[in-house]
Amino acid sequence: MSGVARRTPWDWAEIAAAWLLAGLWLMPLIYAFWAAFHPPEYAVNFKLLAPLTLQNFAEAWSQAPFARYYFNTFVLVTSVLAAQFVLCTLAAYAFARFVFAGRDVAFALVLVQLMIMPEVLIVENYRTMSRLGLVDTITGIGLPYMASAFGIFLLRQTFKTVPKELEEAARVEGCSWLQILWKVYVPLARPTYVAYGLVSVSYHWNNFLWPLVITNSVGTRPLTVGLAIFGAPESGVDWSIISAGTLIAVAPLLIAFLLFQRQFVQSFMHAGIK
Amino acid sequence: MKRSETRIAQVYGWLLLLPAAVLLIAFTHYPTVATLVQSFFSSGTATRPSAFVGAENYRFMVADEVFWKVLSNNIWYALGTIPVSIALAVLMAIWVNGRLPARSVVRMAYFTPTILPMIAVANIWLFFYTPEIGLIDQIGGFFGLPGHNWLGDPDTVLGCLIVITIWKEAGFFMIFYLAALQSLPPELEEAARLEGAGRWYFFRRVTFPLLMPTTLFVLINAMINSFKLVDHLFILTKGGPDNASALLLYYIYEVAFSFFDEAYAATLTAVMLLALAVIAIGQFLALDKRIHYR
Numbered sequence: 173m174s175g176v177a178r179r180t181p182w183d184w185a186e187i188a189a190a191w192l193l194a195g196l197w198l199m200p201l202i203y204a205f206w207a208a209f210h211p212p213e214y215a216v217n218f219k220l221l222a223p224l225t226l227q228n229f230a231e232a233w234s235q236a237p238f239a240r241y242y243f244n245t246f247v248l249v250t251s252v253l254a255a256q257f258v259l260c261t262l263a264a265y266a267f268a269r270f271v272f273a274g275r276d277v278a279f280a281l282v283l284v285q286l287m288i289m290p291e292v293l294i295v296e297n298y299r300t301m302s303r304l305g306l307v308d309t310i311t312g313i314g315l316p317y318m319a320s321a322f323g324i325f326l327l328r329q330t331f332k333t334v335p336k337e338l339e340e341a342a343r344v345e346g347c348s349w350l351q352i353l354w355k356v357y358v359p360l361a362r363p364t365y366v367a368y369g370l371v372s373v374s375y376h377w378n379n380f381l382w383p384l385v386i387t388n389s390v391g392t393r394p395l396t397v398g399l400a401i402f403g404a405p406e407s408g409v410d411w412s413i414i415s416a417g418t419l420i421a422v423a424p425l426l427i428a429f430l431l432f433q434r435q436f437v438q439s440f441m442h443a444g445i446k
Numbered sequence: 447m448k449r450s451e452t453r454i455a456q457v458y459g460w461l462l463l464l465p466a467a468v469l470l471i472a473f474t475h476y477p478t479v480a481t482l483v484q485s486f487f488s489s490g491t492a493t494r495p496s497a498f499v500g501a502e503n504y505r506f507m508v509a510d511e512v513f514w515k516v517l518s519n520n521i522w523y524a525l526g527t528i529p530v531s532i533a534l535a536v537l538m539a540i541w542v543n544g545r546l547p548a549r550s551v552v553r554m555a556y557f558t559p560t561i562l563p564m565i566a567v568a569n570i571w572l573f574f575y576t577p578e579i580g581l582i583d584q585i586g587g588f589f590g591l592p593g594h595n596w597l598g599d600p601d602t603v604l605g606c607l608i609v610i611t612i613w614k615e616a617g618f619f620m621i622f623y624l625a626a627l628q629s630l631p632p633e634l635e636e637a638a639r640l641e642g643a644g645r646w647y648f649f650r651r652v653t654f655p656l657l658m659p660t661t662l663f664v665l666i667n668a669m670i671n672s673f674k675l676v677d678h679l680f681i682l683t684k685g686g687p688d689n690a691s692a693l694l695l696y697y698i699y700e701v702a703f704s705f706f707d708e709a710y711a712a713t714l715t716a717v718m719l720l721a722l723a724v725i726a727i728g729q730f731l732a733l734d735k736r737i738h739y740r
Contacts, residue, residue, distance in 0.1 A: 190541040191548075193534075194555035197613065200570040201558060203581065207573070216579040263466035271452070272459030278467070285474045287726045291674050291695070292718055295702045295711045296477035296484070319469035349458055378563035380677040381695075385703060396565045400680055403569045411573055418566045429561050433554055436561065440618070441625040 207415035215411040228416035232402075235413065237390050238420055241398035248310050248383075248394055249376045255318040256372055257365065263319070264327030265353050269339070279328075285321035294385050301386060308392050313383045317376065323368055326443060330364040331357050367439035377425050395421045478719060484712035496709070503713040513714065515689050516697045519604060523693060524672035526608035527615065532664055534616040536657070539623035540649075556617040564614060568681035571610050572597075575682075597683055600690035607691055610678055615671065619664045626660040627653075666729050673718060694718055 179187075207215045208229065214222040232238070266272070267279055290297060297316055298307070306312035334357055342352045358365075380396040387393045393401075399421045403414045419426075429436050485503050490496035507513050542553045559567065574581045575596040583593040596602050630653070638648045676696040679685055685692030685700065692700075695718065702711035 186541070187546060190538075190546055190552055193538070194552040197559065197617065198555045199581075200567055200574070200613075201562075203573065204570050216584070259466040259469065262462040266459045266462035270455050270459030270462070272456040275459065278463060281475065282466075282470060284478075285470060287670065287722050288474060288478055288719065289670075289674060290473060292715065292722065293474070293477040293481065295698065295708060295715055296480045297473055298702070299480075299708075300472065300477065315469065316473035319466040319473075321470070324466060374561050378561075378565075380563065380565045380680070381699070384680070385699070396563050396677075399563075399569070400565050403681060414569050415573075418569045422562055422566050425561055426558075429558070430554075433550070433557075437553065437557060437621060437624075440557075440560070440621045 204415045207412045208419050212410050212412040228412040231413045232417040236402040241395045245394040249373050252314040252317055252376050253372050256320050256323050259319050260323035260327050263324045267328045268331035282321050282324055290316035291381050308388050310392055312386045326368055330361045334360050367442040370439040371443045481712045481715045485716045489707055489709040503709050507713050516692045516694050520694045527611045528668045531612045531616045535619035536623055538620040543627045556620055559614045560618040564677035568678040600687055603691040622660050622664055626657050662732055669725050
């Protein structure tokens with residue numbers, strides 16, 4: 173009995189099925205790479221020895237202000253994440269460690285956002301934004317997401333596992349409430365911050381409907397909205413260039429994912445099981 | 447001493463909560479209530495201010511054929527995507543959790559759609575579905591099948607969207623099953639093997655019941671997503687042909703931002719809120735039941 177048990181033909185059939193499914197799942201991405209790196213005449217014509225080119229990327233880059241879209245998405249994603257970290261940390265600390273009147277009701281009201289996400293309320297939130305003068309601003313895109321019920325919930329669960337004794341010790345040393353939060357709770361919750369950060373960044377990098385509604389100029393549009401306008405069939409660009417544009421839009425996230433695959437998968441797991 | 451400390455804790459608690467509370471109220475609670483109120487008023491115009499109209503908007507909605515079409519599309523969309531993506535997610539998780547050669551590559555393949563924006567993948571799928579030159583028709587043509595206008599045919603368009611959504615979601619749900627599988631004690635499977643239980647029997651009688659909490663969680667997520675996920679419509683079909691692929695949230699978007707009918711958009715949103723409330727209550731009852739089982 174050494175090492176691996178022998179695989180039966182049935183096992184091999186199962187392995188083949190798992191691989192086949194993996195292949196199918198990668199198909200769209202493989203095709204995008206194929207079309208983007210080959211001249212347009214090979215977009216629908218699969219010849220193994222078709223010549224490679226970067227021309228499609230150059231075309232796509234020159235036909236739409238991708239640099240600006242990148243910048244907008246970057247500002248959006250980082251400002252949302254920074255605000256989420258601050259707001260959710262404070263709120264989670266309140267829920268985890270303070271006893272105050274109406275706490276449980278307040279927590280239940282926070283959780284409402286898990287069900288009714290900002291996407292559903294685009295009509296009314298658009299009105300609010302226009303009253304606030306925030307239509308077509310990056311702040312306007314990010315604001316509804318900054319207080320995140322998911323983030324509050326996740327951090328509260330984590331903070332609750334911090335031993336009380338650590339807090340007592342810090343208090344004996346004369347730390348204030350905020351110092352305790354900063355020196356005891358936040359460092360211990362690091363894995364949760366990483367997990368939540370990755371989930372949040374991929375969510376907002378990919379978010380589309382609300383940014384579409386609230387933006388109407390190149391100066392504010394994130395990549396997803398820019399890509400939708402770029403790839404619209406009426407714009408008349410061909411497959412190769414659309415594929416190149418698509419890869420340009422997903423590249424940073426995709427590369428980060430390929431490099432830190434384990435971290436991504438574990439973050440989504442970590443965020444999911446709390 | 448003690449009492450003043452509790453009072454300070456009260457103030458501190460609320461102060462810490464305040465910034466998040468303001469934003470949550472402004473962009474979740476207020477708009478929810480405002481939507482429900484607006485659904486009983488007419489849309490204001492420059493010359494005629496918004497006025498109370500009772501259930502008029504709802505009467506209009508009940509008479510609106512497009513609303514019923516969109517609602518039934520959404521139900522079919524949910525019924526088409528949820529069971530298949532959950533079944534695939536379980537299968538993927540079991541495969542990736544087992545002794546599979548090149549396991550991490552396979553896991554990456556399953557998970558990749560999760561981190562790609564729907565709007566970008568829709569661009570690629572659009573090519574797959576293109577008649578004649580698209581990948582599906584090319585493969586079909588190889589086997590002598592005639593080409594088909596997949597997205598242009600009301601009978602196939604919703605199915606096309608369902609396929610994309612399954613592709614997008616199965617790997618995401620897999621993660622939750624994978625986490626659950628890894629938390630199961632390995633002795634269970636050894637014991638079952640010693641008893642001579644087959645794999646299918648073991649899965650049906652042991653694994654699947656133990657995965658129930660995960661399934662409930664995934665199910666709730668999948669149901670919410672089936673109402674929320676409409677990005678791909680903007681690229682692939684714009685709800686067409688003849689509303690055959692329009693979903694509720696897409697219709698709300700159209701009514702609000704193409705037809706500029708705020709009151710009717712609010713009424714449709716109220717229906718969406720009702721659907722989400724039903725899901726929330728369902729989840730609550732299911733959780734309640736599970737506690738009794740323990």
